[in-house]
Amino acid sequence: MPAKRTTVRDVRRHNRSTLLSTLFFDGPLSRHDLSRLTGLSAATVSNVTGELAEDGLVVEAGLVDSDGGRPRVLLRVNPQHAHVVGVDVGETGIRTELFDLALTRLTTVDRALPAGTPDPTEVAAHVAASVRAAIEQAGVAERGVLGVGVGVPGTVEQGRTAVVHAQAIGWGGVPLEELIRAEGITPPLFLENGAKTQGQAEMWFGAGRGASHVVIALLGSGVGAAVVTEGNVYRGSTSSAGEWGHTTIVYGGRPCRCGSRGCLEAYVGAGGVLDRYRRARGGRAVPGEDERAQLEHLVAAAERSAAATRVLDETAGYLGAGIANLVNLFNPQRIVLGGWAGLALGAQLLPRIEQATAAHALHHPYGQVSIELARLGPDAVAVGAATLPVAALLERGADPRRQPSSGADVA
Amino acid sequence: MPAKRTTVRDVRRHNRSTLLSTLFFDGPLSRHDLSRLTGLSAATVSNVTGELAEDGLVVEAGLVDSDGGRPRVLLRVNPQHAHVVGVDVGETGIRTELFDLALTRLTTVDRALPAGTPDPTEVAAHVAASVRAAIEQAGVAERGVLGVGVGVPGTVEQGRTAVVHAQAIGWGGVPLEELIRAEGITPPLFLENGAKTQGQAEMWFGAGRGASHVVIALLGSGVGAAVVTEGNVYRGSTSSAGEWGHTTIVYGGRPCRCGSRGCLEAYVGAGGVLDRYRRARGGRAVPGEDERAQLEHLVAAAERSAAATRVLDETAGYLGAGIANLVNLFNPQRIVLGGWAGLALGAQLLPRIEQATAAHALHHPYGQVSIELARLGPDAVAVGAATLPVAALLERGADPRRQPSSGADVA
DNA sequence: CGACCTTGTTTTAAGTCTTAAACTAAGCCC
DNA sequence: GGGCTTAGTTTAAGACTTAAAACAAGGTCG
Numbered sequence: 001m002p003a004k005r006t007t008v009r010d011v012r013r014h015n016r017s018t019l020l021s022t023l024f025f026d027g028p029l030s031r032h033d034l035s036r037l038t039g040l041s042a043a044t045v046s047n048v049t050g051e052l053a054e055d056g057l058v059v060e061a062g063l064v065d066s067d068g069g070r071p072r073v074l075l076r077v078n079p080q081h082a083h084v085v086g087v088d089v090g091e092t093g094i095r096t097e098l099f100d101l102a103l104t105r106l107t108t109v110d111r112a113l114p115a116g117t118p119d120p121t122e123v124a125a126h127v128a129a130s131v132r133a134a135i136e137q138a139g140v141a142e143r144g145v146l147g148v149g150v151g152v153p154g155t156v157e158q159g160r161t162a163v164v165h166a167q168a169i170g171w172g173g174v175p176l177e178e179l180i181r182a183e184g185i186t187p188p189l190f191l192e193n194g195a196k197t198q199g200q201a202e203m204w205f206g207a208g209r210g211a212s213h214v215v216i217a218l219l220g221s222g223v224g225a226a227v228v229t230e231g232n233v234y235r236g237s238t239s240s241a242g243e244w245g246h247t248t249i250v251y252g253g254r255p256c257r258c259g260s261r262g263c264l265e266a267y268v269g270a271g272g273v274l275d276r277y278r279r280a281r282g283g284r285a286v287p288g289e290d291e292r293a294q295l296e297h298l299v300a301a302a303e304r305s306a307a308a309t310r311v312l313d314e315t316a317g318y319l320g321a322g323i324a325n326l327v328n329l330f331n332p333q334r335i336v337l338g339g340w341a342g343l344a345l346g347a348q349l350l351p352r353i354e355q356a357t358a359a360h361a362l363h364h365p366y367g368q369v370s371i372e373l374a375r376l377g378p379d380a381v382a383v384g385a386a387t388l389p390v391a392a393l394l395e396r397g398a399d400p401r402r403q404p405s406s407g408a409d410v411a
Numbered sequence: 412m413p414a415k416r417t418t419v420r421d422v423r424r425h426n427r428s429t430l431l432s433t434l435f436f437d438g439p440l441s442r443h444d445l446s447r448l449t450g451l452s453a454a455t456v457s458n459v460t461g462e463l464a465e466d467g468l469v470v471e472a473g474l475v476d477s478d479g480g481r482p483r484v485l486l487r488v489n490p491q492h493a494h495v496v497g498v499d500v501g502e503t504g505i506r507t508e509l510f511d512l513a514l515t516r517l518t519t520v521d522r523a524l525p526a527g528t529p530d531p532t533e534v535a536a537h538v539a540a541s542v543r544a545a546i547e548q549a550g551v552a553e554r555g556v557l558g559v560g561v562g563v564p565g566t567v568e569q570g571r572t573a574v575v576h577a578q579a580i581g582w583g584g585v586p587l588e589e590l591i592r593a594e595g596i597t598p599p600l601f602l603e604n605g606a607k608t609q610g611q612a613e614m615w616f617g618a619g620r621g622a623s624h625v626v627i628a629l630l631g632s633g634v635g636a637a638v639v640t641e642g643n644v645y646r647g648s649t650s651s652a653g654e655w656g657h658t659t660i661v662y663g664g665r666p667c668r669c670g671s672r673g674c675l676e677a678y679v680g681a682g683g684v685l686d687r688y689r690r691a692r693g694g695r696a697v698p699g700e701d702e703r704a705q706l707e708h709l710v711a712a713a714e715r716s717a718a719a720t721r722v723l724d725e726t727a728g729y730l731g732a733g734i735a736n737l738v739n740l741f742n743p744q745r746i747v748l749g750g751w752a753g754l755a756l757g758a759q760l761l762p763r764i765e766q767a768t769a770a771h772a773l774h775h776p777y778g779q780v781s782i783e784l785a786r787l788g789p790d791a792v793a794v795g796a797a798t799l800p801v802a803a804l805l806e807r808g809a810d811p812r813r814q815p816s817s818g819a820d821v822a
Numbered sequence: 823c824g825a826c827c828t829t830g831t832t833t834t835a836a837g838t839c840t841t842a843a844a845c846t847a848a849g850c851c852c
Numbered sequence: 853g854g855g856c857t858t859a860g861t862t863t864a865a866g867a868c869t870t871a872a873a874a875c876a877a878g879g880t881c882g
């Protein structure tokens with residue numbers, strides 16, 4: 001594997017990327033600030049930012065007086081340079097959002113999916129239609145869209161074209177990227193597992209900001225995790241890393257829908273928690289029309305019901321052990337607890353969860369970690385998906401759509 | 412933190428590193444081969460290898476006829492350019508080995524440590540003495556030693572100077588690097604957790620060769636893992652990642668020496684296995700003078716004893732669940748089972764372990780992984796430690812000891 | 823045995839890139 | 853206006869890679 005061919009031109013690409021990323025994440029900055037932050041010389045900063053401005057990627061953003069000297073010109077990424085679309089493909093519906101390049105939301109389109117096992121081609125058609133709807137609603141040209149990120153359930157195998165494996169909904173090797181492409185969507189597509197896009201959103205805009213080793217633990221009907229190592233979402237050899245929900249935590253324990261026993265998901269997934277609560281109530285159904293309402297009922301009942309308290313305490317225990325496993329294996333700086341069930345439980349239980357984690361984790365790694373609640377909520381899958389094309393842009397340091405005025409690749 | 416490759420000189424460093432690494436791992440190669448393998452132009456290969464040869468890092472290694480053309484000159488890393496030392500600091504003794512740059516072992520020095528909790532200063536003195544002994548035995552100048560790698564029990568926090576945390580032997584924040592330095596060892600020191608150095612050894616010379624996502628699972632008295640992601644040993648935010656032994660696998664289960672309950676180590680560590688066996692025998696002690704002998708007795712007894720068979724089957728089950736957790740979380744290409752207990756058990760149980768892993772892991776990641784036995788045995792800690800200075804050399808592409816004839820850093 | 827072919831390695835000339843240093847720009851203060 | 857300070861640009865030099873040409877060293881074959 002030839003380690004990324006290194007010619008003198010790659011240096012320019014790399015520096016474009018560094019400067020563009022710094023501007024994106026650390027807001028408007030003067031050329032001087034950029035020089036200080038990146039370690040590049042003032043000459044290079046001037047040269048490269050000039051090129052970026054020529055390409056329309058960067059614009060000036062006002063002046064700042066510097067006491068007794070020439071005022072600084074602030075630069076920032078041009079929010080109008082392009083738009084991006086993020087799609088959240090859930091089991092019951094599709095949410096599509098359109099953003100400018102600064103990831104300010106401009107349009108939202110919701111679409112329900114028919115109940116039952118979704119047909120891949122049908123899903124692709126719905127995705128394509130809602131992407132077009134979002135673009136039209138925003139009054140943007142399709143050519144102006146940098147890329148479309150799609151967060152999907154299940155594992156996304158990143159080959160020449162992305163393929164989705166989702167045992168739970170009966171998708172085994174669905175070539176979803178090709179299917180969407182076949183529906184006539186022209187901008188670049190970026191498919192990724194929804195938990196990972198949600199994790200990416202927390203990293204960029206939520207509780208993960210500033211840290212480079214983070215695990216975003218997501219509790220909903222299912223249980224998953226997005227593992228961030230050295231600032232990047234960890235994928236493993238075939239993109240299916242982070243399947244925290246199906247790690248064994250009670251050997252030989254409760255059966256899990258994956259076919260195994262004792263999985264974490266069977267204990268702290270919404271279904272598992274509610275099932276345990278139902279048993280604690282002597283088999284009586286939990287009030288509430290769906291899992292979400294039922295879980296809220298459980299949390300609210302904790303004040304007056306010993307059974308509810310016990311179930312929640314046990315949940316904190318299991319969850320703490322599960323989190324401790326993450327702490328021991330990944331040694332992160334931060335654990336972010338999210339997902340609708342995670343937020344509902346965490347709001348009440350966080351201290352007890354921390355206590356249980358401390359009891360199960362080794363002292364040294366536990367001493368390095370803080371456990372926090374997610375800031376964005378489960379709706380963040382779409383923004384997270386929209387970050388994917390932006391991340392690609394920042395990494396290249398150039399807009400892949402236009403043939404290079406300057407430093408981009410030609411081959 | 413400005414990412415590295417920013418000036419035009421870094422390109423040279425990077426290419427030196429690429430070429431040197433390729434020569435190191437893929438044996439003697441002609442300049443032509445190097446050009447093909449690295450994607451660098453023939454001109455650059457010629458230029459850079461010339462420089463490397465001038466620095467004494469690379470030497471010619473014979474000719475090879477090419478049918479009908481100029482014969483190729485083979486190049487290889489010069490094994491005589493420098494020597495490296497690897498030290499394995501165990502709980503009962505220290506093994507020190509000296510290698511040439513091709514990591515061929517030239518000398519071995521063993522030293523016992525007094526029983527009981529080891530005193531850090533004393534250990535440092537023993538390390539220094541045995542390093543000196545190994546150097547002297549080999550008849551090498553201390554200046555000729557590129558570096559000394561030291562594999563230690565516990566977590567190594569890599570700061571300005573390495574600090575060791577090892578709960579088990581009562582080391583809390585021992586500045587071992589400084590202590591060894593104070594004993595008058597002058598070459599660069601590289602401290603790392605012993606499990607991680609052993610994992611590195613398997614990656615370079617054992618069952619991990621060629622793969623980039625591997626978990627090396629080590630079973631001995633303790634249980635640990637070295638996690639390799641994208642070719643590098645994963646450390647986490649403070650180097651204590653990979654504490655697989657203390658992940659919870661039976662919530663509320665057997666007490667573990669770490670103070671928690673239900674840790675994997677309590678079930679599949681040598682002590683845990685033997686304890687379960689003793690109970691299965693109605694409390695009678697297991698024959699054998701130490702854990703190693705007792706475990707061998709257990710494995711041998713499987714043919715005739717139902718109790719032994721049952722204990723081993725259960726062990727395979729627990730271990731399979733533990734390995735499945737690694738598979739689900741890290742999605743590796745390969746799991747390497749090692750450590751003295753791992754090898755003793757794995758020789759008999761591998762099929763049953765695979766079966767149990769399959770039962771607990773998700774289909775998709777399990778389909779991507781193969782489970783193999785380690786090839787090197789537990790003695791590999793020292794070689795693994797010795798790879799550390801070599802890895803540093805390959806990464807720099809230049810010998811840090813000598814002031815640059817050419818492309819090395821000056822600051 | 824010498825012209826010609828093949829393959830490997832080195833030299834040459836061109837082009838890209840960063841940087842230090844000199845230089846220009848734009849404000850304040852007296 | 854002259855000095856002073858800070859921001860940003862231009863210039864000249866040096867480091868690198870590369871394609872192409874040149875050179876090296878063997879074989880083949882008439």
